[in-house]
Every structure is written in C-alpha cells, then in structure tokens.
Amino acid sequence: MLNLKVLIILLVSFSQAEFFCQEETDLSNSSLLILRRGANMGNKRKPGKLITETDDIVQFKVFDARDTLFVNKRYVKKIYYSDEIYLFERKKFQYKNAYLFNFSWGMSSNHGSLQASFTKRFPSHLELGLGTAFSNVSFEIPIVGDNPIWVSVSSLPLYGVVKYHINEGKRLYYLKGKVGISNNLKPFNADQISNGYMWEAGLGFQLGGGRKVRHYFELSQYSTYAKGHLALADINNAPADVSFNRTFYRIVFTYGIELGKK
Numbered sequence: 001m002l003n004l005k006v007l008i009i010l011l012v013s014f015s016q017a018e019f020f021c022q023e024e025t026d027l028s029n030s031s032l033l034i035l036r037r038g039a040n041m042g043n044k045r046k047p048g049k050l051i052t053e054t055d056d057i058v059q060f061k062v063f064d065a066r067d068t069l070f071v072n073k074r075y076v077k078k079i080y081y082s083d084e085i086y087l088f089e090r091k092k093f094q095y096k097n098a099y100l101f102n103f104s105w106g107m108s109s110n111h112g113s114l115q116a117s118f119t120k121r122f123p124s125h126l127e128l129g130l131g132t133a134f135s136n137v138s139f140e141i142p143i144v145g146d147n148p149i150w151v152s153v154s155s156l157p158l159y160g161v162v163k164y165h166i167n168e169g170k171r172l173y174y175l176k177g178k179v180g181i182s183n184n185l186k187p188f189n190a191d192q193i194s195n196g197y198m199w200e201a202g203l204g205f206q207l208g209g210g211r212k213v214r215h216y217f218e219l220s221q222y223s224t225y226a227k228g229h230l231a232l233a234d235i236n237n238a239p240a241d242v243s244f245n246r247t248f249y250r251i252v253f254t255y256g257i258e259l260g261k262k
Contacts (some may be wrong), residue, residue: 182224
C-alpha cells in the first residue's frame with residue numbers, strides 16, 4: 001500500500017499549506033459589477049458594494065471611487081453578488097454559493113479518464129453533486145509458455161461527488177471524494193464482464209479568476225473493480241479459458257476546469 005502512504009503524507013502536507021502561504025485579503029460582503037460595451041464608465045469590471053437594485057437601475061459604490069454609480073440595467077451585463085462569491089484584490093474571485101459544471105482529464109499509469117460533473121457549492125465550504133466519466137484501465141495477464149495478454153477495460157461510471165474546501169482564499173484548497181458504480185464495457189477480447197464499484201479520494205487546489213472559468217489540479221487515489229472472462233486459443237490453437245477478477249489501484253493526476261455563472 002505504498003501509494004496510500006504517499007497520498008497520506010501529501011494530504012498532511014497539503015492540509016498545512018494554508019498556514020505557510022499568504023492569501024490576498026478577502027473583500028468581505030463585496031460584489032462585482034460587469035458592464036456592457038457602450039456604458040462609457042471606464043473599466044467594465046467594477047468591484048464594490050451593491051446599494052440598491054431595481055428593475056431599471058443599479059446603485060453601486062465602487063471601491064476607491066468618490067461617487068456612487070447609478071447604472072441603467074440595460075448596461076449591466078451581470079452582477080456577482082456578495083452572497084455568491086469571495087472577492088479578492090485585482091478583481092479575482094471564487095464562488096461561495098453557486099451551481100457549477102466541472103470537466104477534467106485524469107492520467108495515471110495504464111489509466112485515463114474524461115470526467116464531467118454538476119455540483120452545488122454551499123457557504124459552509126461543502127460541495128455536493130453527481131458525475132460521470134469515460135474511463136479506461138489496462139492490465140497484463142501472464143500466460144505460461146506464451147506472450148502475456150493485455151486487457152483494456154473501459155467504463156462509464158456514475159458517481160456521487162463530495163468536496164470540502166479548507167480555506168476561502170484566492171487559491172482554494174480542498175479535499176475531494178467520489179463513490180459509485182463502474183458500468184464496465186466489454187473489452188473486444190472478452191466474452192463477458194461484470195460491473196463493480198469505483199471510488200476516488202484525494203486533494204486539490206483551484207486558481208481564482210476574474211471570469212466564470214476556474215482551473216484546478218488534483219492528486220488522488222483511484223480504485224475500481226472488474227471481473228470477466230476471455231475466450232482465447234493457446235499456442236497450439238486449442239481453446240483456452242482465461243478469467244480475471246481484478247481490483248485496480250492508481251495514483252491519478254487530474255487537470256480540470258470549473259464553469260460558473262455566465
């Protein structure tokens with residue numbers, strides 16, 4: 001279980017990272033006003049305090065400005081409200097309370113997966129959702145007196161997602177877990193295969209941004225199960241039965257993007 005020990009060491013180091021990195025100040029209870037072209041009010045991205053909002057007018061106090069803006073709603077492209085985001089210097093923010101889409105690519109030795117999920121992030125630092133993926137894992141079956149056989153098992157897993165955010169910084173650190181069913185697809189050289197479980201646990205960090213897109217990186221322990229049967233011929237072309245019953249463990253590196261409010 002060397003992989004598990006490595007992951008535990010990384011987890012402990014990761015959980016302490018917040019104490020050794022200096023975050024930019026959270027501009028508490030702040031909103032971000034995004035103006036349309038033609039507003040003629042200088043920079044189109046204005047951090048500040050939302051004072052009032054009606055069907056026609058937005059009254060907004062911009063940081064480091066003497067006057068309060070009164071903006072016609074037709075010039076307002078969007079407003080990121082203070083209960084939706086953590087706002088930081090240089091107009092960077094992280095979502096605090098929002099529905100989010102995530103798309104990612106995970107890589108490991110003899111393993112790869114494309115993943116998509118839909119989650120809800122809560123102000124309590126918790127994030128819950130559902131996901132699916134196209135995943136592939138390959139392994140070798142040794143054959144006495146012959147070359148080994150490579151088996152490639154693809155799957156379309158369905159799983160639940162839970163994330164816990166350790167901090168509220170511009171660089172957002174979190175712990176993440178997934179659990180579900182594998183929905184294995186029959187390999188071309190197998191005549192049967194059964195479904196099994198899948199789970200994944202790890203840690204990651206997400207970069208803050210000034211737009212709806214966020215980039216994140218993860219390191220995790222992945223496991224899945226497959227049981228199947230191969231109908232082959234031996235070196236004398238006689239029928240040969242080969243069965244496998246495997247639990248797979250992989251350390252996976254993942255890059256992904258998060259999409260929030262338009």
